[in-house]
Amino acid sequence: MIPQMSRITRVLFENRSVATFELDACVDAEPGQFLMVWLPGEGEKPISIMDPDPLTITVARVGPFSTALHQRQVGDAVGWRGPFGRPFTVDGRHLLLVAGGYGAAPLHFLARRACDAGISTTLALGARTGDDLILVDRFRAIGCTTVLATDRGDVGYQGFVTDAILPDLAQFDRVAACGPEAMLYAVARMCWDAGVPAEVSLERYMKCGFGICGQCAMGDKLVCKDGPVFDIEELRHNRDFARFTRTATGRRVSL
Amino acid sequence: MSPEEVDLSTAICGVHLRNPTMLASGIVGLSGEVLARVARCGAGAVVTKSCSLKPRVGHPNPVVVDYGAGVINAVGLSNPGVEAMVAEIRDARELMGEERVPIVASVFAHSIYDFGTVARYISEAEPDLIEANISCPNVEEEFGQLFSSTPYVAAQVTRRVKSSTNIPVIVKLSPNVPNIAEVAKAVVAAGADAISAVNTAGPGMLLDVESARPVLTNRVGGLSGPAIRPLAVRCVYDIANAVSVPVIGIGGQSDGRDVAEMISVGAVAVGVGTAVYRRGMEVFRHMTTELAELMARLGIDSIERLRGRGLPAGAPGRPGSDA
Ligand SMILES: Cc1cc2nc3c(=O)[nH]c(=O)nc-3n(C[C@H](O)[C@H](O)[C@H](O)COP(=O)(O)OP(=O)(O)OC[C@H]3O[C@@H](n4cnc5c(N)ncnc54)[C@H](O)[C@@H]3O)c2cc1C
Ligand SMILES: Cc1cc2nc3c(=O)[nH]c(=O)nc-3n(C[C@H](O)[C@H](O)[C@H](O)COP(=O)(O)O)c2cc1C
Ligand code: FES
Numbered sequence: 001m002i003p004q005m006s007r008i009t010r011v012l013f014e015n016r017s018v019a020t021f022e023l024d025a026c027v028d029a030e031p032g033q034f035l036m037v038w039l040p041g042e043g044e045k046p047i048s049i050m051d052p053d054p055l056t057i058t059v060a061r062v063g064p065f066s067t068a069l070h071q072r073q074v075g076d077a078v079g080w081r082g083p084f085g086r087p088f089t090v091d092g093r094h095l096l097l098v099a100g101g102y103g104a105a106p107l108h109f110l111a112r113r114a115c116d117a118g119i120s121t122t123l124a125l126g127a128r129t130g131d132d133l134i135l136v137d138r139f140r141a142i143g144c145t146t147v148l149a150t151d152r153g154d155v156g157y158q159g160f161v162t163d164a165i166l167p168d169l170a171q172f173d174r175v176a177a178c179g180p181e182a183m184l185y186a187v188a189r190m191c192w193d194a195g196v197p198a199e200v201s202l203e204r205y206m207k208c209g210f211g212i213c214g215q216c217a218m219g220d221k222l223v224c225k226d227g228p229v230f231d232i233e234e235l236r237h238n239r240d241f242a243r244f245t246r247t248a249t250g251r252r253v254s255l
Numbered sequence: 256m257s258p259e260e261v262d263l264s265t266a267i268c269g270v271h272l273r274n275p276t277m278l279a280s281g282i283v284g285l286s287g288e289v290l291a292r293v294a295r296c297g298a299g300a301v302v303t304k305s306c307s308l309k310p311r312v313g314h315p316n317p318v319v320v321d322y323g324a325g326v327i328n329a330v331g332l333s334n335p336g337v338e339a340m341v342a343e344i345r346d347a348r349e350l351m352g353e354e355r356v357p358i359v360a361s362v363f364a365h366s367i368y369d370f371g372t373v374a375r376y377i378s379e380a381e382p383d384l385i386e387a388n389i390s391c392p393n394v395e396e397e398f399g400q401l402f403s404s405t406p407y408v409a410a411q412v413t414r415r416v417k418s419s420t421n422i423p424v425i426v427k428l429s430p431n432v433p434n435i436a437e438v439a440k441a442v443v444a445a446g447a448d449a450i451s452a453v454n455t456a457g458p459g460m461l462l463d464v465e466s467a468r469p470v471l472t473n474r475v476g477g478l479s480g481p482a483i484r485p486l487a488v489r490c491v492y493d494i495a496n497a498v499s500v501p502v503i504g505i506g507g508q509s510d511g512r513d514v515a516e517m518i519s520v521g522a523v524a525v526g527v528g529t530a531v532y533r534r535g536m537e538v539f540r541h542m543t544t545e546l547a548e549l550m551a552r553l554g555i556d557s558i559e560r561l562r563g564r565g566l567p568a569g570a571p572g573r574p575g576s577d578a
Contacts, residue, residue, distance in 0.1 A: 002320050005465040036317070040468040044316035079463065081320070208319035212532040213330055214285035214304060220292040222283065225532075239288070249310040250285045251335035 003038045003079035006055065008072055014134040017061045018102060019070055023078060026053035030087030031110035032176075032201055032229040036209045038079030042068040046206045046224070048106035048178075049083060050135075058105040058135065084209050085228050088199055090114055092174030097123045097144070098161060098187050100179025104135045106201055107178050115143040122147060122172070126161025126183065130154045162186040169194050176229075177201070181255060185242035188232040198232045202241075205248055215250055258547035262557040265299070265523050267501045268423035268448045270357045270383045272299035272524060274543045275514060275558055279505050279528035280305050280361040280388060280427070281330065283536070287346025293531075294347075294356045297540035299524065301347070303340060305361040305388040308373050310336035314473040320461060325480030325507070326529050327459055329473035332363060332391060337376045344380035357383035359425065362416075365394040367402075370412050371419035378420045387416045390429040390454040390477075403429035403454070406441030413445035423448040425503065428490070430456050430483070435490045436497035443498045451503035451526060452490050456483045480529035481507045488520055495521025495563060495572025502572060509533065511545025518558060519565040521572030 010022035027035070029052045037057065038044040043065045050056045061070050072078065088110045095114050097107045104125055114121045123139045124147040133148055133155060140146060148156030149164040157164035162183060169175075169190060175198035177187040184200040191198035204216035204223040211225030219238035221227060235241045244252050263274040277300040278284055278293045290301045313333025320327050334340065344358055360382035364370040374385055389402035389412050402412045409426070416424050426442040428435060430453035439450055455477025461470045469475070487506025494502050504522030508514055509530040517525045530538050555561050563573035 002322055002461060002470055003317070003463060005463060038317060038470075040463065040466045043472065077466065079466070207313075207316060207330065207333070208328075208532075210319075210321065210532055211535075212282060212326065212529070213319055213328075214281075214283035214289055215333070217283075217286040217289050220286075220288040222289070246285075247335075248312045249333055249335045250304070251310055251339050252286070 001081050003036070003081045005077045005079050008074050008076050008078060009054065011074060014058065015131045018058060018134050020050065020056060020058045021069070021078070023055045025055045027055050027083055028052070029083035031090065031113050032088035032106050033083035033085050034228060035080045035082035036084065038081070039065065039068050040079065046209055050105040050108050051112070052109065058102055060102045082209070085224055086226065088176050088229050090117055090119070092119060094172045095119050095121045096165065096172040096175045097121065098165065098175060098177035098179070098183070099123065099125045100161065100183045101127060101132065102134070103177070103179030103201070107176060108135055108138055110176055111139055111144050112142050124149070124161050124165045126150070126179070128152065160186065162190065166190055169196060172196060174198070181242050188235060191232055192236070199229050200232060200235070201228045202230060203228065205246055215246065217246060256551045256554055256556060258544070258551045260556060261547045261550045263543060263547060265558040267384060267425070267503065267523055270423070272357060274299040275518060275524040276539045276542050277359070277503065277524050277526045278302050278531065279526035280386060282528045282531050285343070287343040288350060290343070290347040290358065291350035293536055293539070294351050294354060296536040297543055298356060300357040300359060302359040302386060302526065303344060303361050304334055305332055305363045306334040306337045306340040306373070306377070307332065307363055308337055308369055308376070310334065310339070317471055318473070320470050322461055325478050325482030327461055327471065327476040327478055328455065329471045329476035331473065337362070337373050341377060341380040344382055359384045359386050361386040361388050363388040363391045365392065367411050367415050371415040374416045375419040378422055382422060384425055384449070385416070385420060385422050386425040386427050386451060387412060388427045388454065390427065401429060403438065404432060406438045409438050410441040410445035413442045413447050417446040425449040425451050427451040427454055429454045430486055430490050430506070436493040439494040439498050443500050447500060449501040449503065450494055450498070451505055452494055453487045453506045455479050456486055479506065481509060483507045484513065488516060491517060491522050492520040492566065495566055496570045499571035511542050511549050514542055514546050515549050515561060518561045519563070521563045521566050521570070523558070523562065
């Protein structure tokens with residue numbers, strides 16, 4: 001599928017480095033799937049779907065592409081192709097979402113589907129400081145309970161979000177997580193130990209986005225096609241999970 | 256005849272393949288672990304992503320787009336470099352264990368000299384075969400023409416690679432030449448042990464009409480997939496009419512019928528690229544099942560009997576002809 005162009009209809013700054021863009025499009029997608037977002041002349045990057053209708057993405061400013069996107073305004077055109085990848089499972093009665101940073105974006109889409117399906121949904125969100133906790137009001141508005149944690153302790157629990165929720169893990173019959181890989185590994189470990197079914201959404205450097213180039217290999221999986229969402233049982237023996245990634249040349253390096 | 260009675264095994268330069276389906280170069284084959292997975296999915300052999308002496312990041316995204324009739328790509332030969340690829344090949348072999356299938360190491364370079372150096376280096380990994388991807392620009396030439404464009408240059412590269420390794424060498428040809436048979440003859444005369452054909456066609460260009468910009472950052476890219484199948488079949492036909500070395504047919508094959516078509520014009524094996532994403536990695540198993548069923552229906556019990564049926568009598572690529 002070749003990219004299509006859509007116009008930005010709304011821009012919301014979540015904090016000093018994260019912005020949400022609403023586009024005049026909707027996409028037939030499942031939570032956890034992603035798009036390849038294209039700015040002609042600036043490049044193309046994988047970005048999760050935060051909401052499918054209207055199509056909404058939430059992007060952290062971390063480098064050239066995201067900075068260029070942040071400079072776009074209402075009325076400007078953005079290209080996209082997708083959706084790509086394997087989505088989260090919408091299932092269970094008590095769902096725990098664990099998010100770090102912009103990992104909250106795909107989990108927002110999942111939370112919406114889960115709440116619509118009558119699943120009681122809790123969001124545990126971690127960040128460095130209170131200002132880095134994004135989308136909290138949106139999660140509350142769709143009916144999620146929220147647990148917040150910050151490294152600094154200025155908002156919520158002081159420390160890792162995984163430590164904040166560990167004592168209550170037994171209350172949940174399914175976990176879904178997205179965020180830094182070290183956090184995902186911590187989530188996987190506690191869910192392996194507790195025997196709670198869990199899925200985590202991973203990132204690798206992507207080129208094609210649909211399973212032809214091999215760039216996003218993680219162990220024997222292709223993150224763009226076999227993932228980005230993986231059941232933690234599939235990752236138990238993965239040699240790369242939380243240990244190795246691949247650079248843009250494809251070289252395997254320690255995380 | 257039942258499909259189980261069909262013998263799908265084939266060989267390239269004495270290297271035995273349990274079936275004629277091979278992973279094409281540059282398709283998911285960056286890591287040893289994924290190569291091993293492709294083998295588990297039923298491929299008869301696997302080919303690595305093409306590697307060069309130094310790592311390369313390739314072109315900026317977008318680099319691969321599916322346009323419906325096929326795929327256009329300008330990945331730009333990104334690769335982790337030959338040193339990393341040696342490790343990936345060793346890893347692949349170890350992970351395959353007992354279920355080992357032949358591993359083909361694909362190499363390229365930007366000068367004739369470096370082609371030899373990278374071939375010598377990759378030989379350390381002891382791949383079963385080496386494939387020289389000569390569809391890349393020669394930077395020593397004024398217009399950066401592809402090595403595959405002229406029979407003379409293609410032969411020079413072949414000679415250099417052959418003199419740098421003891422492992423059998425496959426030379427991979429580009430379809431973007433007026434007379435592919437002439438290039439095939441030149442590389443065989445220069446010592447090529449086998450030929451694979453074809454690499455991507457074109458280049459082509461795809462525009463976003465709203466922004467009026469080419470979709471690929473590189474503006475142009477090579478075409479693959481069903482759109483180029485008839486082109487690839489014609490190329491292999493021409494090659495098998497001109498030379499008697501084993502030919503690996505590549506370009507647009509999606510199912511068992513397409514594999515049979517390629518083998519009928521003289522190929523001993525078939526490289527599968529675009530279909531790996533369209534039908535998933537299980538495509539190798541599906542294709543071999545379909546091929547066996549088709550052959551059983553036609554009453555053809557071996558690849559050797561299927562091969563070259565579509566070639567003129569006496570064509571060098573037809574079994575039994577001793578050209
Ligand atoms: C499946 C998936 C979903 C994502 N969803 C979001 C999202 O919803 N919001 C968001 O802000 N970010 C998301 N990202 C990350 C986003 O793609 C990168 O942050 C972005 O590409 C950075 O580009 P840049 O030019 O701004 O920064 P750069 O300086 O180029 O890179 C900064 C970081 O982004 C990574 N990155 C760069 N290019 C790529 C690429 N082609 N593929 C993968 N990672 C890359 C780099 O490894 C580096 O860690 C997602 C990544 C993946 C793989
Ligand atoms: C994304 C992509 C990357 C490729 N990379 C290489 C490569 O590194 N080396 C090479 O010799 N051919 C490369 N090719 C060409 C394929 O090996 C094959 O010759 C071509 O795609 C035609 O086969 P298909 O129609 O089955 O895809 C690449 C093709 C694609 C689509
Ligand atoms: S990004 Fe190309 S296979 Fe995943």
